[in-house]
Amino acid sequence: MLRENYATWHCGSHEISLTRPRIMGILNVTPDSFSDGGVNLDHKKAVARGLEMLDEGADIIDVGGESTRPGHESVSAQEEAERVVPVVRALVEAGAVVSVDTRHADVARMCVRLGAAIVNDVSGFTDPEMVQVAADTDCGCVVMHWSHEGLGTRAPRRQVLLDESRPTGSAIQHPVSSQRRFTLPDQAQVMRQVMGFLGDQARVLMRAGVSRDRICMDPGAGFDKLADEDVVIQRATRSMVSMGYPLMCAVSRKRFVGAVSGVADAAARDAATAGVCISAIEGGARILRVHNVAAVSQAVNAYWAVSHRDPRQGFVSLGSNVGNRVANLARAAQLIDDIPLTCVVSVSHAYETEPAYGIATPVANAVAEIRTELHPLVLMDKLIEVEDALGRIREKGRDPKKPGSAPRIIDCDLMWLEGETHAGARLTLPHPRLGERDYAIVPMEDLMHDPERFLAHAGVPVTPRDERVGHVTADLGEISWE
Structure with a gap:
């Protein structure tokens, strides 16, 4: 064996090597996802698209049956299962590493029994039943941060500053705009919330018996976060990687990607998505969850080949x-x-x-x-x-x-x-x-x-x-x- 880096993500019967970036292809079996809703609602089309993504360079296929776009309507576990189970079964039989994107414990358990290797939970395993599914199986677990109230980290316009030229205890007010103005919210406050939640939920899983090498972190780009906050989180990729878990970059076609690239149409944000993904890779992220597998795979393969010695x-x-x-x-x-x-x-x-x-x-x-x-x-x-x-x-x-x-x-x-x-x-x-x-x-x-x-x-x-x-x-x- 040649490699010095033997990092792996243990997911069911699969050990996914993280010595190079891995691509997770998004397969939405939904009528209302924000950029591809309804495209793969038919089971046969969904399976065909999943197999196509494998040939385009996907290492994992993430199958989801419930949209989480802004303003989405929740679906029942039964309806979600009817959408995803036939697709998961077919892709597993084809030999694919399959992830199921669900917050429903019944759906997660059913798909893992069918051979799904990963449970990708947008609610971050806050449901005790989802924690029990993870504890009862050997699936990989994606813990995602989602604060339904939003992070709320806009910096105040004014603050009280101590004027050191005056006697102790005396204070004056200075407008922030005349002293120091920042384009982004304070990183510490945002990252305390995101990393605190992810760390807490990882410990919940480990106390339930889930081994550390099965857990992957996702800071939840676009989930009730301002564009400025998403940028702060992406810039803190190295800090999140330092927690010691595989880190997922799931920014594909998100609103903040459009905001920083100037692309209004979600489906046209694939080049910008690849750019953010490459930044995340350089920070240590190793799983990229994307819609356009072919485009991102091409960009990442070229980037990795010229920037990292990887025999x-x-x-x-x-x-x-x-x-x-x-x-x-x-x-x-x-x-x-x-x-x-x-x-x-x-x-x-x-x-x-x-x-x-x-x-x-x-x-x-x-x-x-x-x-x-x-x-x-x-x-x-x-x-x-x-x-x-x-x-x-x-x-x-x-x-x-x-x-x-x-x-x-x-x-x-x-x-x-x-x-x-x-x-x-x-x-x-x-x-x-x-x-x-x-x-x-x-x-x-x-x-x-x-x-x-x-x-x-x-x-x-x-x-x-x-x-x-x-x-x-x-x-x-x-x-x-x-």
């Missing part, structure tokens, strides 16, 4: 059954080594393997160990470019997650990447068939002492050798790729 270990399986197969493997390794922010550390021997997954002829296989600083979806696209550069012909209409039977000059499968789990049509990590492939595990023995133990530690179940597919039949020797 990760990975393994790419290479296969060829057309032409000079070993030469194809060598050329693929060379092209992978040319990918920006990526290098090949070592390549295993080439191995003759039995045909698998409907392929008609034996295959030459190898595994390349890499280091990369690219987002896994970006790296996957670069691996596809390597295949295309070598003349790979693809089967039309084939599910990209299922092996095909067509001959291939080269096949580059991203099998494992340090600290990364992902679900989606474009990419699944770790590779869902890694543990059953003899033609992947045997070459890995050239690169490490005990790949089966390594994979087991990474949560990848390994099939006994005699039950695997694509058995190795011969060693074809070293690959000259450097």
Whole structure:
């Protein structure tokens, strides 16, 4: 393992690595949310949008069935469940890390039983029943600050100042405007309320038996707060991170984002949202809750790549059954080594393997160990470019997650990447068939002492050798790729 930062957020069966920013895609299954109400009210459309967000770069899908926009009308737990349960069930079955955005204990408990990994409670777990749900399960918990009375931190226009030139006890009044004037309210008062509430609710959860590493904080941007107060809170990101919990930045399309960017239309605030998110990341926030996953993911990936040194270990399986197969493997390794922010550390021997997954002829296989600083979806696209550069012909209409039977000059499968789990049509990590492939595990023995133990530690179940597919039949020797 390469990384020095092993911070994780424990959410059910998932351990979400926070060594890089994570994106939580907003999936509102509501008719009245402030910027996308009604778009995904149909269950099938909602599921399709959730899967699409995974392919755009979302690490988590946050499913909500009740709008919390200003002036919203509350819905019953039963109505909310009818909206979100089918969507949560389908996304969990697809392998997604699912969060349920709810303040109803019955809905939260139902969704966690279906496999939701996170409960995102806008009321900050102030309901004892919600605390009990957290205590009875192993879900991740998002504690959000929401003061329904507002923070009320407007600074007074006048204040009494002691004139030190006069006798002790004597005071005069000075207009604040003539002495000192501030554009924003006092940070101390705002942050005492926000951080005090978040800390108190975290302790409530921990006293109920919720482990600290399951708790995430959200200062609640836009929830009964003035734009000035939201800016104060965002500027205090480092202070909130210092509390020792993962911090969420949930500013997407909020009113204060429009106020500071000059964009009136909520749906047009995605570029401004990305700007605020990048500021929050620099302050230590690691979960970004956004509507436009593709735009924010693109901005964050570019920012992170150029501003943070973040090398990760990975393994790419290479296969060829057309032409000079070993030469194809060598050329693929060379092209992978040319990918920006990526290098090949070592390549295993080439191995003759039995045909698998409907392929008609034996295959030459190898595994390349890499280091990369690219987002896994970006790296996957670069691996596809390597295949295309070598003349790979693809089967039309084939599910990209299922092996095909067509001959291939080269096949580059991203099998494992340090600290990364992902679900989606474009990419699944770790590779869902890694543990059953003899033609992947045997070459890995050239690169490490005990790949089966390594994979087991990474949560990848390994099939006994005699039950695997694509058995190795011969060693074809070293690959000259450097």
